Amino acid sequence: MLKQIQNCSAVVSRTIAEKLSDPGSFTIPCTIGSYAFANALCDLGASINLMPLSIYKKLCIRKARPTSMLLQLADRTVKRPSGILDDVLVQVGKFVFPVDFVILDCKVDEEIPIILGRPFLATGRALIDCETGELKMRLNNEEITLNVQKSMRRPSEFANCSLLDTVDVIMEEDDEALMQKTL
Template structure:
C-alpha cells in the first residue's frame, strides 16, 4: 500500500474504505474533529490502534485516525511526523532519498522513482 509521508501532519490518516478492505482492529471512538485544507470540518469515524504497518522488511505499530473520505489511489494513507521519528527517517532532498531504520538495519527509497 502506498502512503504519503507528510512532515507537517500531526496525525496518521486512513480512509474508511481502506480500513474496511484490510479488516483491521476494531475502532476506538473519538471526539476529535478535523479542519481540512478547504476549511471544512470532518469528524473521524474512530481510531485504529497499533496497526502493523509494513515498509519493506520492517513492521511499525501505527495508530490511524479513520475518516470517511474518498482515498486517492496513488496515496491512500497519510503518515505524520511522529511515524517518521519512530522509523528514524532520514530525508536527503538533494539525493532524493528516504531512509528508514530499525537498529542497524536500513532501507532506502529513491523518491525520484516513486509514483506521482
C-alpha cells in the same frame, strides 16, 4: 567603512549552498496485512496518520476506538473521524512499524490511498535527503534506503497558487464552540 568591507569579504569567501527547487512530496511502498500500497504519502506537515474509512473496512482489522477529535482539513472543512486504530503493523521493506491511524470517512485518492505523517516518520527514525531523493528508515542497528526520487511530485510551473494548510487536530475543549460555529 573598513569593518563593513571585512564583513562582506568574509561572506564572499565562504562557500554558499546551491539553491535547489522544491523537490515536492514523496510516497513510499508499504504493506498492511495482505494489502500492498504502492504509494503511501509521507507528509511532514501532518501530525497524524490518516486512513480512509473504506480502506479500513477492506482491511477487516479490529474495531477502531471512538474519538471526540475534530479535524480541520486543508479546505477549511471540519470533520469528525470515525475512530482511531492503534498499533496497526505497517511493513516498509524488511521493517515493521506500529502505527496509529485516524480513520476518516472521505473519498479515497487512488494514487495516494493513505497518509503517513510525522508520527510514522519519527517511529521509523526517518532521514530524508531531498537532493538525492533518498529516505532512510532505521530500526535498532539496521537501516533501509528507499529511492523516493521517482515518486516525488513536483508542483507544476503553471499551477495556481493557493493557500494550503496541513491537517490540524482541534482539541476537545474547542469541540462545542466549533460545532456551534459550523451549525
